Every structure is written in structure tokens, then in C-alpha cells.
Amino acid sequence: xxxxxxxxxxxSVQEGRISIxxxxxxxxxxxxxxxxxxxxxxxxxxxxxxxxxxxxxxxGRFTVFLNKSAKHLSLHIVPSQxxxxxxxxxxASVVGGSQGNLIFGKGTKLSVKP
Amino acid sequence: GxxxxxxxxxxxxxxxxxxxxxxxxxxxxxTTMFWYRQFPKQSLMLxxxxxxxxxxxxxxxxxxxxxxxxxxxxxxxTLTVTSAHPEDSSFYICSARLRVNTEAFFGQGTRxxxx
Numbered sequence: 001x002x003x004x005x006x007x008x009x010x011x012s013v014q015e016g017r018i019s020i021x022x023x024x025x026x027x028x029x030x031x032x033x034x035x036x037x038x039x040x041x042x043x044x045x046x047x048x049x050x051x052x053x054x055x056x057x058x059x060g061r062f063t064v065f066l067n068k069s070a071k072h073l074s075l076h077i078v079p080s081q082x083x084x085x086x087x088x089x090x091x092a093s094v095v096g097g098s099q100g101n102l103i104f105g106k107g108t109k110l111s112v113k114p
Numbered sequence: 115g116x117x118x119x120x121x122x123x124x125x126x127x128x129x130x131x132x133x134x135x136x137x138x139x140x141x142x143x144x145t146t147m148f149w150y151r152q153f154p155k156q157s158l159m160l161x162x163x164x165x166x167x168x169x170x171x172x173x174x175x176x177x178x179x180x181x182x183x184x185x186x187x188x189x190x191x192t193l194t195v196t197s198a199h200p201e202d203s204s205f206y207i208c209s210a211r212l213r214v215n216t217e218a219f220f221g222q223g224t225r226x227x228x229x
Binding site for chain 1: 120123124148150155156157158159160163205207209216217218219220221222223225
């Protein structure tokens with residue numbers, strides 16, 4: 001049973017437009033959420049996170065929105081750039097649970113076209 | 115940000131041999147490190163949680179005798195794939211967190227190919 005779901009395996013966006021990557025979760029105990037960016041044959045790179053006490057966190061071009069009632073979070077990238085093309089993973093964890101391991105979604109491959 | 119270094123980045127080995135992968139936290143002490151495995155077009159799957167000075171905690175379905183984990187110091191965890199088979203070919207990644215509820219930092223990953 002997948003606790004973190006990214007239902008869109010891929011997304012294609014024009015340069016300069018907004019990219020919206022979605023993530024749903026089922027475990028109501030999750031209270032910390034993260035987005036990672038990953039290039040092929042490399043480890044994931046942390047992008048942005050959000051605690052369950054917030055509903056929005058912004059860092060430059062990246063904004064994460066959390067809707068706890070819907071158990072849904074999204075990552076907005078604006079404006080999108082070709083260098084943003086990568087696989088984006090949503091991850092979640094429970095404070096104090098399992099020593100902090102992260103549960104990952106399957107990822108969404110973002111392609112930003114010039 | 116904190117740096118986690120993983121070595122080697124790529125290894126090819128023969129069936130039946132063992133391969134050791136190292137994961138080091140370069141600028142912080144990590145009492146806990148995590149080992150993940152990723153199959154093509156799949157998510158990162160947690161294999162085990164490595165605890166400094168004690169036995170690793172393995173996820174269900176992961177053979178502890180096949181994937182030996184040693185966390186001998188606060189900056190080093192190793193994963194040894196014993197008696198490797200072609201089906202063990204995969205991308206292995208380690209991570210460490212400064213504290214619970216902060217971002218995890220990942221190593222560069224190791225592409226293991228068993229021939």
C-alpha cells in the first residue's frame with residue numbers, strides 16, 4: 001500500500017510557465033513533507049520542505065502548498081527553466097517515528113521545453 | 115548544506131562476489147543513516163536504517179544476511195551486498211539527517227551491475 005502517491009509520472013511545461021507537481025498521502029500521522037529533485041544516476045537533492053503546522057512555504061521560484069484536510073501537497077515552480085528538468089520526488093515523515101526515515105512517492109519527471 | 119559522500123559511484127562485479135558501498139557524512143555526525151534502493155522508473159525504497167553502534171533495522175522483505183550494514187562510527191555506514199546476483203543490480207543510495215524532522219541529505223548513489 002503506497003502511503004505517498006505521485007499520480008503523474010511525467011509533466012511537460014514550456015519555459016517561463018508554471019510547473020505544478022502534485023502529491024497525495026494516506027497516512028494522517030505524516031507531519032513533515034519534502035520535495036527532492038533527482039537527475040539520473042545521482043542522489044536526490046533537497047529542494048524545499050513544509051511542516052504540517054503550515055500550509056505554504058516559499059523559497060525563491062519554489063513554493064510548496066499543503067492541504068492537510070485533503071492530504072495533498074503540491075510544488076509550484078515559477079517561472080520554469082530548462083534546468084529544472086528532472087525527476088521530482090515527494091517525501092513524508094513522521095516526527096519521532098522510525099527514527100526519521102522518509103517515505104517517497106514514485107516521482108514525476110518534469111520536462112521544461114525552451 | 116550538509117554533505118554526504120557515497121563511494122563508489124559505479125561498480126561492476128561478477129555473480130557470487132561481494133561488494134561494499136560506503137556512506138560518509140563529511141561535516142556532521144549522523145547517529146542514523148538510511149539505505150535506499152531504486153529500480154528503474156520506481157521510487158526510492160527504504161532498505162534499512164543504520165544505527166551507530168547497534169544493529170541495523172531492516173524493512174520487510176529485505177534480507178539482512180544478504181545486505182550487511184555496519185555503522186561503525188558517527189560518520190560512516192557501509193552496505194555490503196554479499197554473494198551478489200544479477201537481480202541485485204540496482205541503484206543504491208544512502209542518506210543521513212542532522213535531526214529528525216529536518217531534510218535528509220543524500221549521497222551520490224552507487225550503480226551496481228552484477229554480471
